[in-house]
Amino acid sequence: MPADHDRPGPAAPEPDQAARMRRRRRRILVPAAWSVYGALYVAIFASRGQSIEALAALIITIAIGIGLAVEMSRPQAQDQRLLGWEHDERHQVIHLHAAAITGYVAAAAALGLGLAEFALGHSSVIWPMNALGGLILAYSVAVAFYSRRL
Amino acid sequence: MSRRLSIPNDVRELRTAKGLSQQQLGAELGVSRQTINAIEQGRYAPSLPLAIRIARYFGRSVEEIFHAS
Numbered sequence: 001m002p003a004d005h006d007r008p009g010p011a012a013p014e015p016d017q018a019a020r021m022r023r024r025r026r027r028i029l030v031p032a033a034w035s036v037y038g039a040l041y042v043a044i045f046a047s048r049g050q051s052i053e054a055l056a057a058l059i060i061t062i063a064i065g066i067g068l069a070v071e072m073s074r075p076q077a078q079d080q081r082l083l084g085w086e087h088d089e090r091h092q093v094i095h096l097h098a099a100a101i102t103g104y105v106a107a108a109a110a111l112g113l114g115l116a117e118f119a120l121g122h123s124s125v126i127w128p129m130n131a132l133g134g135l136i137l138a139y140s141v142a143v144a145f146y147s148r149r150l
Numbered sequence: 151m152s153r154r155l156s157i158p159n160d161v162r163e164l165r166t167a168k169g170l171s172q173q174q175l176g177a178e179l180g181v182s183r184q185t186i187n188a189i190e191q192g193r194y195a196p197s198l199p200l201a202i203r204i205a206r207y208f209g210r211s212v213e214e215i216f217h218a219s
Contacts, residue, residue, distance in 0.1 A: 088181035
């Protein structure tokens with residue numbers, strides 16, 4: 001049986017080129033997504049007539065947007081295709097650990113806030129528990145995804 | 151989380167014997183100077199691909215450079 005993967009299609013990009021395109025898309029998409037998110041805050045503040053808050057949101061959005069754009073496009077001496085923290089494998093491990101701790105902190109915060117909401121009875125909707133449920137769901141999906149992939 | 155492995159190795163000796171700085175070796179291997187430093191101090195266990203790159207760079211086997219503690 002002929003191996004299909006031995007015959008690259010005419011439009012198939014080289015692996016390096018595909019990786020470069022993927023990273024280029026991310027370089028643009030991440031700061032753009034942040035800018036849209038920040039712009040929503042600015043627009044909502046402005047629509048409520050809160051001009052000082054709108055200005056503060058605008059400044060914060062621009063500052064973080066510039067930071068993201070710089071970080072995502074920072075040229076690397078070793079490999080131009082890589083972005084900031086992808087620079088080397090140890091940095092990747094460091095960021096994975098930091099992401100895991102962030103997840104634990106988020107889950108602990110949701111648990112604590114859920115209990116506080118329940119104890120104080122401020123509202124009938126226990127949104128921290130919903131947030132915790134969302135985190136558990138996201139974690140389960142991620143585990144399932146990587147279990148198949150790795 | 152992860153196991154904290156201490157991996158004694160000869161990377162520092164091999165690097166200095168070649169007259170390379172950590173920065174230069176990192177550039178050769180495609181990792182940062184900090185990573186080379188962490189490997190030399192045994193604080194960071196490199197991935198298998200990186201361990202093989204290091205071994206090939208110095209013309210040794212992985213076992214000759216990295217010693218199980």
